[in-house]
Amino acid sequence: MNMKSRVSIPLLLSLTMLLASCGGAGGGSVAEGGIRGTGSSVGPVSGFGSVIVNGIRFVTENLGMDDFQGEAGVSTEEDLERGMILQIHGEWRDSGEGEADSVRYDDTLRGPVTGIPQPWDETTRQGRIEVMGFEVNLDALTQTTLADLATISVGQTLRVSGWLRADGRFRASYVGPVTAEDTGEELEGNLSVTGDEPNQRYFVDGLELQILSGAVCDPLQLADGMPVDVEGEYVSGAPFTVSRICNGGPSAFLDASLNDDVQIAGVVTRAFAAREVDSGSFALNGIPVATHGGTEFGDLMSSDINPGVLLQVEGDYINDNGVLTLRADEIEYRDTDAELEGRLDGIDSDVLQSGGVEILLTAFTIRGGDDDDEACPVRFGPEHVGRIQLEVSGIQRSADGGYLEALEIECESEADDSGYEIEGRVTALNDEPGTRTLTILGAVIRVDAGTGFEGLAFADLEGERVEVEYREVNGEYIAEEIESENETDSDNDD
Structure with a gap:
C-alpha cells in the first residue's frame, strides 16, 4: 500500500507540529491559514511547544499571568503533563495552528487511593482503582508520570484528569502523584x-x-x-x-456561549438515537449533541456511538427547544481499537512500518516517554530502522487496505527480534489449502500447521477481533498463535 498520495501533506504538517513541540514554549507566530474556529477547545494534552490539544498546536507565549487558571500543583503551564484535560479559549486555523487567549486546568479527582479492584496489567493495558471510593478505569490511553501504573498502592494520593461515564465510573486520561504541598x-x-x-x-x-x-x-x-x-x-x-x-x-468547563465554536473530546454518555432521516442526537460528557445532514462522521458509523466510546466533536452551540446543545459539524473516533508491538522495519516517506503494518503519526499522537532515555525520536530516520522497538495503540483505519493511526506510541532503544504482536479486526481471509492467510491492518499473515488457535477456528475469523503473535520467515509473516479478543475487549464498557 502506498499512503503518500492520501496522507503526505497532513502528515508532514503533523510532524512539523511535533517537531515544533520540542522547542519549549518559545517564539513564532501562528501560521497563516483560514480561521476555522474561535471559542473553546477541550481535550487532553498530546504534546507541547506550546500546547497541543485536539490536534491543534496552540501558541501560549502571549498569555499573561492571569490567563492560566490551574490549581494546587498545576499552577503554571510548566506543570502540565500529557493526558491532562484542558480548556483552551482562543482561535484555531485550517493549518493546524492556533493561538490561546486563556488556558484552564481542573483536576477531576484528587485524593487517596482507597482500593484497587483490578491491578494494572501491562499485557491487557487495563486496570481499575478507587480514589476516595470513586472507581477509575485505566486503559491504553491513560498517561502517567508515575514510574508505572502497576505501582499504584492503597493510601497513595493521586490526581486524576478524566471523564465521568454514564455508569458513574471515571475514565482516566491522566493519573499522577500529588506532592505534600498540594493539600486538599x-x-x-x-x-x-x-x-x-x-x-x-x-x-x-x-x-x-x-x-x-x-x-x-x-x-x-x-x-x-x-x-x-x-x-x-x-x-x-x-x-x-x-x-x-x-x-x-x-x-461548566466549556464556558458555553452561543457565539463560540467548540472542539471537545470526551466519552459518550448517551447512545446515538435517530430523530429524523438526516439527524440524530447523543450526549458527550453529559452535553447534548445534535447531528444534521451536513455532519461529517469520518470512518464512524452512527451505530458506533455508544456509551463509553471516546469521540471528538467540533461544532457550535444552539438553543434546541430551550436546551443548550452542541450542533456537530464533525465527529471523529478518538478511541483505541488496535495495537501493535514490534521492531521498526522501515520508513516510507513519513509513515512507519512494522510487521507489515503502516503506522500513521498525527498531531493527536502522544509520544510516551518523550522525556526519558528511551524516548521516541523527534523524527524517525533510517538510522532507527531495525534498532527501535515500537509499542503502538491506535485506530484501525480501513482506507487503502488498512493501516494503524497511532494515538500513542512508545519506543525502546533495543529492538526485539522475537517477532510481532498485533491486535485488531480481521478484514480478509484466504482459505486456499496450503496458502491460508488472514489480513489485519493491511498486514497479510500466513497460517500453517504450526499455528495455534484459541477461541475460534480459522473459517470463523473474518470480522473478528483477534490477537496474533507472528514472525517474519523468508519474507513472509507466519502466525504462531491466534486468540479471539471479542470476549475480553469490553473492559471499557464494564
Whole structure:
C-alpha cells in the first residue's frame, strides 16, 4: 500500500507540529491559514511547544499571568503533563495552528487511593482503582508520570484528569502523584439531594457531603442532578467536609456561549438515537449533541456511538427547544481499537512500518516517554530502522487496505527480534489449502500447521477481533498463535 498520495501533506504538517513541540514554549507566530474556529477547545494534552490539544498546536507565549487558571500543583503551564484535560479559549486555523487567549486546568479527582479492584496489567493495558471510593478505569490511553501504573498502592494520593461515564465510573486520561504541598481533596460528579429543608442531605455517588457555611459559590442553588466541582477534606468513613462547591463538570468547563465554536473530546454518555432521516442526537460528557445532514462522521458509523466510546466533536452551540446543545459539524473516533508491538522495519516517506503494518503519526499522537532515555525520536530516520522497538495503540483505519493511526506510541532503544504482536479486526481471509492467510491492518499473515488457535477456528475469523503473535520467515509473516479478543475487549464498557 502506498499512503503518500492520501496522507503526505497532513502528515508532514503533523510532524512539523511535533517537531515544533520540542522547542519549549518559545517564539513564532501562528501560521497563516483560514480561521476555522474561535471559542473553546477541550481535550487532553498530546504534546507541547506550546500546547497541543485536539490536534491543534496552540501558541501560549502571549498569555499573561492571569490567563492560566490551574490549581494546587498545576499552577503554571510548566506543570502540565500529557493526558491532562484542558480548556483552551482562543482561535484555531485550517493549518493546524492556533493561538490561546486563556488556558484552564481542573483536576477531576484528587485524593487517596482507597482500593484497587483490578491491578494494572501491562499485557491487557487495563486496570481499575478507587480514589476516595470513586472507581477509575485505566486503559491504553491513560498517561502517567508515575514510574508505572502497576505501582499504584492503597493510601497513595493521586490526581486524576478524566471523564465521568454514564455508569458513574471515571475514565482516566491522566493519573499522577500529588506532592505534600498540594493539600486538599477534590472531586467532580452529579449532586444527589435527599430530604426536605432544613434537613436536606447531599451526596455525590454515595459519598455524603458536609457543606460548611460559605462554601457554596454565589449565586449557586444546589439541586438534585446538578454537576458540581467539590473541594475540601476527605476522611475514610466520614462525610466529605466541603470548603468550596461550585457548578462543575464538562458543561461548566466549556464556558458555553452561543457565539463560540467548540472542539471537545470526551466519552459518550448517551447512545446515538435517530430523530429524523438526516439527524440524530447523543450526549458527550453529559452535553447534548445534535447531528444534521451536513455532519461529517469520518470512518464512524452512527451505530458506533455508544456509551463509553471516546469521540471528538467540533461544532457550535444552539438553543434546541430551550436546551443548550452542541450542533456537530464533525465527529471523529478518538478511541483505541488496535495495537501493535514490534521492531521498526522501515520508513516510507513519513509513515512507519512494522510487521507489515503502516503506522500513521498525527498531531493527536502522544509520544510516551518523550522525556526519558528511551524516548521516541523527534523524527524517525533510517538510522532507527531495525534498532527501535515500537509499542503502538491506535485506530484501525480501513482506507487503502488498512493501516494503524497511532494515538500513542512508545519506543525502546533495543529492538526485539522475537517477532510481532498485533491486535485488531480481521478484514480478509484466504482459505486456499496450503496458502491460508488472514489480513489485519493491511498486514497479510500466513497460517500453517504450526499455528495455534484459541477461541475460534480459522473459517470463523473474518470480522473478528483477534490477537496474533507472528514472525517474519523468508519474507513472509507466519502466525504462531491466534486468540479471539471479542470476549475480553469490553473492559471499557464494564
